[in-house]
Amino acid sequence: MSKADVVIGCFYGDEGKGKVIDYLAADADIAVRATGGDNAGHTIKVDGVKYAMHLIPSGILSGHTTGIIGNGVVLNPEVLLKEIDNLTEHGYDVEHYLKISDKTHVILPYHSMLDVALEKVRTSKIGTTGKGIGPSYCDKFERSGLRMEDFYSASFRDKLKELVESRKALLKFYDPDNRDIDKVLDFGTIYETYSSYGQRLRPFVCDTITLLHKALEQNKKVIVEGAQATLLDIDFGSYPYVTSSNPTIGGILTGTGLSASDIGNVYGIIKAYSSRVGEGPYVTELLDATGDRIRELGHEYGTTTGRPRRCGWLDLVTLKYAKRVNGLTALSVNHLDTIGKFDQIRVCVAYDCGGHVTEDFSTNLEFLNRAKPVYKEFPGNFGDISRCTSFEELPDNAKAYIGFIEEYMGIPVKFIGTGADREEMLVRE
Numbered sequence: 001m002s003k004a005d006v007v008i009g010c011f012y013g014d015e016g017k018g019k020v021i022d023y024l025a026a027d028a029d030i031a032v033r034a035t036g037g038d039n040a041g042h043t044i045k046v047d048g049v050k051y052a053m054h055l056i057p058s059g060i061l062s063g064h065t066t067g068i069i070g071n072g073v074v075l076n077p078e079v080l081l082k083e084i085d086n087l088t089e090h091g092y093d094v095e096h097y098l099k100i101s102d103k104t105h106v107i108l109p110y111h112s113m114l115d116v117a118l119e120k121v122r123t124s125k126i127g128t129t130g131k132g133i134g135p136s137y138c139d140k141f142e143r144s145g146l147r148m149e150d151f152y153s154a155s156f157r158d159k160l161k162e163l164v165e166s167r168k169a170l171l172k173f174y175d176p177d178n179r180d181i182d183k184v185l186d187f188g189t190i191y192e193t194y195s196s197y198g199q200r201l202r203p204f205v206c207d208t209i210t211l212l213h214k215a216l217e218q219n220k221k222v223i224v225e226g227a228q229a230t231l232l233d234i235d236f237g238s239y240p241y242v243t244s245s246n247p248t249i250g251g252i253l254t255g256t257g258l259s260a261s262d263i264g265n266v267y268g269i270i271k272a273y274s275s276r277v278g279e280g281p282y283v284t285e286l287l288d289a290t291g292d293r294i295r296e297l298g299h300e301y302g303t304t305t306g307r308p309r310r311c312g313w314l315d316l317v318t319l320k321y322a323k324r325v326n327g328l329t330a331l332s333v334n335h336l337d338t339i340g341k342f343d344q345i346r347v348c349v350a351y352d353c354g355g356h357v358t359e360d361f362s363t364n365l366e367f368l369n370r371a372k373p374v375y376k377e378f379p380g381n382f383g384d385i386s387r388c389t390s391f392e393e394l395p396d397n398a399k400a401y402i403g404f405i406e407e408y409m410g411i412p413v414k415f416i417g418t419g420a421d422r423e424e425m426l427v428r429e
């Protein structure tokens with residue numbers, strides 16, 4: 001029986017998970033998404049074409065890997081259908097290779113409206129993507145959510161009506177000045193639109209839990225594509241500046257139906273620097289010209305919302321916490337090419353909280369707001385490393401930087417990103 005390898009973001013998202021999944025998918029039978037929705041944006045460059053994947057697992061881009069949208073995902077059918085059409089236009093046989101769990105929850109129009117309205121009334125903004133993720137998970141945990149299987153049930157119309165009418169009232173409470181609510185949430189229109197989405201998606205919907213377990217029993221290669229990241233986790237992240245799911249290892253299990261003993265390698269994905277979109281604490285953030293330079297060199301603009309990402313140095317204190325919480329077995333360090341353009345590189349190795357120096361991370365907001373990074377400096381100037389085909393070919397400065405990350409984290413760096421293209425990745429055995 002085979003084990004499933006997992007890809008998890010270690011910081012605040014956008015570490016390059018899509019690119020690593022794309023690499024692992026080259027010989028994978030199945031790639032499954034476990035959590036989140038179209039708040040995710042995973043970029044993969046294939047033969048010069050850039051794909052921004054929001055819902056469909058990036059692994060499908062191998063051309064022979066089945067992509068599964070797991071039960072833990074919240075799915076916007078309109079976004080998914082656009083993604084299906086786009087990939088089909090590019091020659092992918094999505095009809096054959098995509099599966100959706102019958103238990104996946106459906107995002108409805110009022111979810112994004114509530115997301116935006118709630119953000120507007122919050123004194124301390126979260127900076128959500130506005131995709132309706134939080135309100136959709138609220139419906140799920142309140143046990144009212146609409147699941148894919150409900151599209152095909154006799155009670156679909158009644159369930160949808162109850163949801164739309166009750167949430168319309170809620171929306172009017174939070175957004176009393178919005179005169180469009182009745183028009184946008186007209187039940188007849190929503191029923192018609194969503195009935196047709198349900199019919200179009202019907203061939204994809206199945207019991208993905210059995211499918212996954214049978215694949216493992218048949219010794220097939222399964223990979224799990226994490227979305228978001230450890231510090232955006234609803235329990236282990238910088239609450240309330242987080243997303244509404246568990247992108248950490250526990251969510252990988254509950255979002256797919258895999259068990260703890262089904263898991264093989266747990267790959268933690270990091271960049272050679274750091275970034276964050278949205279509000280919330282960020283100890284190594286650089287609000288100066290260096291931060292701007294990282295943003296420009298790394299093209300750090302959101303895949304989903306286009307927002308400029310906040311940028312800073314690598315924070316190993318946070319990453320050690322991510323290793324502990326997820327049980328990481330190895331790392332992928334992306335954007336080594338980007339950081340190598342600096343003369344001097346800094347890495348945060350401890351936090352100084354008013355004289356108390358610690359390597360132990362905490363998500364307590366007061367702690368994070370007080371913490372000052374303690375840096376260790378490394379020489380940069382790696383030159384053009386995009387043509388390197390092995391770790392040995394890297395310049396000594398780059399090797400020393402990776403070596404220090406391994407030493408601090410206590411796990412090997414297995415993958416190294418040397419550019420955005422599919423081929424620009426060094427793999428160490």
Ligand code: GDP
Nearest residue numbers: 014015016017018042043334335417418419420
């Ligand atoms: P994800 O959400 O974790 O999949 O990451 P995103 O796709 O949102 O953001 C990562 C960005 O970095 C994308 O634009 C990738 O094309 C790019 N990228 C990934 N790895 C590398 C790398 O090693 N070097 C460079 N220059 N770009 C990379």
Ligand code: IMO
Nearest residue numbers: 013014039040041127128129227228243277278
């Ligand atoms: P990938 O998978 C970066 C952030 C948002 C916001 C917070 C809550 O591409 O790494 P939400 O819409 O989820 O309620 O927003 O989480 N966020 C992400 N940031 N990458 C992501 O996904 C993100 N998904 C959500 O910016 O701060």
Ligand code: MG
Nearest residue numbers: 014041042303
């Ligand atoms: Mg992203």
